[in-house]
Each structure stands twice: as structure tokens, then as C-alpha cells.
Amino acid sequence: MDKYKETFGVDISKDVFDVYSSEGGHSQFKNDSSGFKLFVSTLAVDTLVVMEATGYYHYRLAQFLYKNGIPVSVVNPLSVKRFIQMKLSKIKTDKSDAKAICDYGLSTEVTLYNALNDVQAECLQHFLFPYNQSLQWFLLL
Numbered sequence: 001m002d003k004y005k006e007t008f009g010v011d012i013s014k015d016v017f018d019v020y021s022s023e024g025g026h027s028q029f030k031n032d033s034s035g036f037k038l039f040v041s042t043l044a045v046d047t048l049v050v051m052e053a054t055g056y057y058h059y060r061l062a063q064f065l066y067k068n069g070i071p072v073s074v075v076n077p078l079s080v081k082r083f084i085q086m087k088l089s090k091i092k093t094d095k096s097d098a099k100a101i102c103d104y105g106l107s108t109e110v111t112l113y114n115a116l117n118d119v120q121a122e123c124l125q126h127f128l129f130p131y132n133q134s135l136q137w138f139l140l141l
Contacts, residue, residue, distance in 0.1 A: 004071070006044055009102025010051035011094045012058050020098035022106060028094075031057065036064045043070060050105030052077040066115035073110035080104050 007022040012031060019027050019039065027042070029035035043049075049065055049072045051058050058074060065072040084100045104110075 003046075004048040005046040006048075007102055007105045008043070008047060008049045009098045009100065009105060010049060010058075010061070011097040011101060012051060012054055012061060013094065014057060016094075017057075017061065018094040018098040020095065020102045022102055026095050026098065031061070033064070036061060040065070040068055040070065047071070048073065048105060048110075050075060050101050050110055052080055052101060062113050063115050066113055072113045073105065074113045075101075075104065075108075075110055079108075083108075 006024075009020045011018045015031055016028050017031050017035070017039075019029065021027075029039045047070070049070055051062065051072070051074055053074050053076060062072050062074050080097075080101055083104045084097075087100075087103075
């Protein structure tokens with residue numbers, strides 16, 4: 001994508017998120033507000049962050065980046081999976097996934113994320129809370 005000087009691919013999980021930069025390589029951050037702030041502090045002007053839709057895990061980071069004026073794209077995980085398969089890559093680590101997401105963002109015209117407003121975000125939290133609670137009870141059985 002010619003529009004951005006640097007593209008970041010993000011592979012996010014429960015505790016951490018791996019980042020691969022088109023210019024600087026791999027790094028890892030905690031999946032919490034302090035990790036989000038540290039990540040944003042490393043970003044240069046005119047950068048794009050690309051991540052897969054991974055349910056709740058991607059949502060918090062995408063919202064944070066959007067609210068801080070960072071262009072972010074949330075892409076379909078199946079599209080990235082097919083992109084990786086097309087390249088015949090057999091390596092499957094968080095670092096390699098972040099690099100693949102970065103490559104996907106560089107070679108594909110991705111759409112920018114439209115964040116939820118605060119009311120929508122709060123409704124989503126209320127919707128997810130009972131689900132997460134019932135899941136926890138199920139896992140305890």
C-alpha cells in the first residue's frame with residue numbers, strides 16, 4: 001500500500017500480541033492498556049496496523065488504536081489463512097503469523113476499521129459478560 005510509510009501486522013492472543021513491522025521486524029507487547037500505550041509510542045506517522053478479527057481479543061486493541069488516530073484494519077482470518085496457504089508457508093508461530101498479516105496488508109487493499117461508539121461498546125460488553133461468565137462456569141465443571 002503506497003499510502004502508508006510503514007505497515008504493522010498484529011497477531012493477538014489473550015496475554016500478548018506479536019507485531020511485525022514492514023520496516024523494523026518483530027516485537028511483542030502485553031495485551032493490556034500499558035502494552036497498547038507502549039505499542040502506540042513506537043509507531044511513526046503514516047503507519048497502518050492490520051490485525052485479524054479474533055473475537056474479543058482484537059476488539060480492545062482496535063478500539064484503542066482508532067481512538068488514538070492510528071489507521072487500523074481488521075481483516076477476516078480466513079483471508080489471511082488462504083494468503084498464507086497460497087505462499088506455501090508451513091511455519092505456524094505467532095511471530096510468523098504477524099509477519100504474514102503484515103505481508104497481507106502490504107499486498108491487499110484493506111478497509112479501515114470503523115470503531116464502535118461508546119454506547120455500542122458498552123452494549124457489547126454487557127452482551128459478552130454473560131457469555132464469558134457462563135463459559136467460565138462450564139470450564140469449571
